[in-house]
Amino acid sequence: MPDAAPRLHALVEQLLGAPFPMRIRAWDGSQAGPPDAPTLVVRNRRAVRRLLFKPGELGMARAWVAGDLDVEGDLYPALDLLSGRIWDRGEDARTLAEALRDPSFRAAVRGLVRLAGPPLPPAPPREEVRRTTHLHTRRTDRRAVSHHYDVGNDFYEIVLGPSMVYSCAYWESADGTLEDAQRDKLELVCRKLALTPGRRLLDVGCGWGSMAIHAAREHGVSVVGITLSREQAAYARKRVADAGLADRVEIRVQDYRDVADGPYHAISSIGMAEHVGAERYLEYAGVLHALLEPGGRLLNHQIARRPQRDETAYEVDEFIDAYVFPDGELAPLGTTVTQLERAGFEVRDVESIREHYALTLRRWVARLEADWRRAVRSAGAGRARVWRLYMAASALAFERNRIGVNQVLAVRTTDSGTAGLPLRTRTWN
Template structure:
C-alpha cells in the first residue's frame, strides 16, 4: 500500500498545480518529495484536519503552533519555498475557488486528503490563538492586545532580544553586534530629535525602558515613558532604579490618549504606531501634536506595507492577527506621512530602514533557536513556535520588500514658520 507521504504529495501538487518544493514525512514514517529539500513533518492526521478546515496560512499556523506540523532543515529556505504557493498565490489566477472545484482532479485531491485526515472536523484551536472582535481600538481592547503580545514573560524577551531589551529595528553597520546596532538606533533617534540637556521627552510605547534610559543617561533629558504592559513597566522601573535615574525617568502604565502633562520638547514613538489602527491614526497624530510645544519634534518609527490598488480590500495577515499582534494594522508610509500632515505636523525627513529590520529579526531568531528548550520552558512550546515562525517569516518579508520600516521626523512648526532645524539637518549620519 502506498505510504501516506506519497499520497499527501500527490494530492497537494494537484491542488497547487505545481511541484511541491518540500519533502513530506508522514505519521506512518513514510517520506516523499524532492531530495535535499527541507522536510515538512506531518506528525498526525489532525494536522490535515486543521488545513482542510482552514486552508491557507491560518490552518498552517494552527498546525505549526500546536506542534502537529514540524520542520527538519532550514526554516528560511522552507518559508521561501512555499511563500509563492501560499502567501503570494492569487486566487483569481486559476479562476477562483469555485472554478477550481469544478476540476475533477482537484475534487479527487480533496477527497484523498479527507480520507487521509479522517473524522472529526474541526480540531480545537490552539490556546495561543486570540478570539475577539477585530479592530476595536478602544482603550480596553488595546490594553488586552498589548498584554497578549508583550506580557509573555520578561525572561523570554531577554532570551530573544538580548541585553539591550529593544524590540524594534536595530541600526546596523558591517561591524555591528545586535547590542551595538540597537544602541546606535537609540542614538539615531536622539540625534534626529536634537535632544538637549534639561528637555522633556515623551516615549510612547516605551517597552522595557531602553529608549528612556539612553536618552536620560546620554543626553540629560527628563523622560516620561508610557506603556500598556504591566510587565514591561515593572521591568523598566527596575532598570531605571538600578541606573540611578529615578529623578529623570518616569515610567507609567498609561494610554497615550490619556497623557495630559504637556508640553514636551520631543516625542519618540518607536514600533508603537502599528498598534493604533487606521481609523484611530489621525487621532493619534493629533494627540501627539497637541502634547508638543511649538518647535517640538516627533520621531515616528513604524513598520509599513506596500500600497494596494484597492486599499479597501487590505486585511492584516491572518496568522499575525490571530497569534502575534491582535488588532495591529500596517499602512503605506505615504498614508502615515499624510495623516501626520493632516494633524498639523511638518514632515522634515523620512528614512527607510527595511534591510536593517531583516538583519535584526534574523539575530532574534538565532537567539531563540540557540536556547530553544529554555525559551519553550519560559513561554510555552506553542508560544515559542509562534515567535519563531513570525520572526522568520517577517525577516523574509522585509528582505523581499513586502513590508518596510520607516523613521519619519516631523515638527510642530510654529506659526512664524521657523522649524528650528539646520539647513543641512542630517548631521546624525556623520
C-alpha cells in the same frame, strides 16, 4: 507499507496544480518529494484536518503552533518556498469557489479527507486570540498589548538580549553585534530629535525602558515613558532604578490618549504606531501634535506595508492577527505621512531602514533557537513556536520587500513657520 507521505505529496500537487517543491515526512515514517529540498514534517493526521477546515495561512499556522507541523533543518528556505512560491500566487490565484468547479481539485480534496481520518475540526491552539472587530478602544488596545508583551520578561530577555529593545536595530555592518546595533538605533533617534540636557521627552510605547534610559543617561533629558503592559513597566522601573535615573525617568502604565502633562520638547514613538489602527491614526497623530511644544519634534518609527491597487480590499494578515499582534494594522508609508500632515505636522525627513530589520529579526531568531529549551520553559512550546515562525517569516518579508520600516521625522512648526532644523537636515548621520 507506509504511504502517507507519497499520497499527501501527490494530493498537494493536485490541489496546487503545480509541483510541490518540498519534501514531506509523514506520521507513518514515509517520505516523498525532492530529496534535497527542505522537509515538511507532518506529525499526525490532525495537521491535515486543520488545513481542510481552515485552508491557507491560518490553517498552516494552527498546525505549526500546535506542533502538528514542523520543518526539518533551516526554517528560512522552507518559509520562502511556502510563502513566496506556493500560497502567494498573486493574480493567478483562484478563489475557492473557482477551484471547486475543477474536478481534479475536488478529487484532491476528497483524497485529503480520506487521509485525514474522522472529520472533526480540531480546536485552535490556546495561543490564538479570537475576536471579530478592530475597535481600538482603550480596553481592547490594553488587551492586545498584554497578549503580545506580557509573555514573560525572561522570554524576551532570551530573544532580545541585554539591550531589551524590541524594534529594528541600526546596523553599521551585517557582522556587528545586536547590542551595538540597538545602541546605535537609540542614538540615531536621540540625534534626530536633537535631545539636549534639560529637555523633556515623551517615549510612547516605551517597552522595557531602553530608549528612556539611553536618552536620560546619554543626553541629560527628563523622560516620561508610557506603556500598556504592566510587566514591561515593572521591568523598566527596575532598570531605571538600577541605572540611578529615577529622578529623570518616569515610567507609566498609560494610554497615549490619556497623557495630559504636555508640552514636551520631543516625542519618540518606536514600533508602537502599528498598534494604533487605521480608524484611530489621525487621533493618534493629533494627540501627539498637541503634546509637543511649537518647534518640537516627533520621531515616528513604524513598519509599513506596500500599497495595493485596491486599498478597500486589503485584509489583515490572519496569522499575525490571531497569534502575534491582535488588532495590529500596517499602513503604507504614504498613508502615514498624510495622516501626520493632516494632524498639523510638517514631515521633514523619511528614512527607510528595511534591510536593517531583516538583520535584526534573524539575530532574534538565532537567539531563540540557541536557547530553545529555556524559551519553552519560560513561555510554553506553543508561544515559542509562534515567535519563531513570526520572526523568521517577517525577516523574509523585509528581505523580499513585502514590508518596510521607516523613521519619519515630523515637526510641530511655530506660528511663524519656523521648524528649528538646520539647513542641512541630516546632521545626525
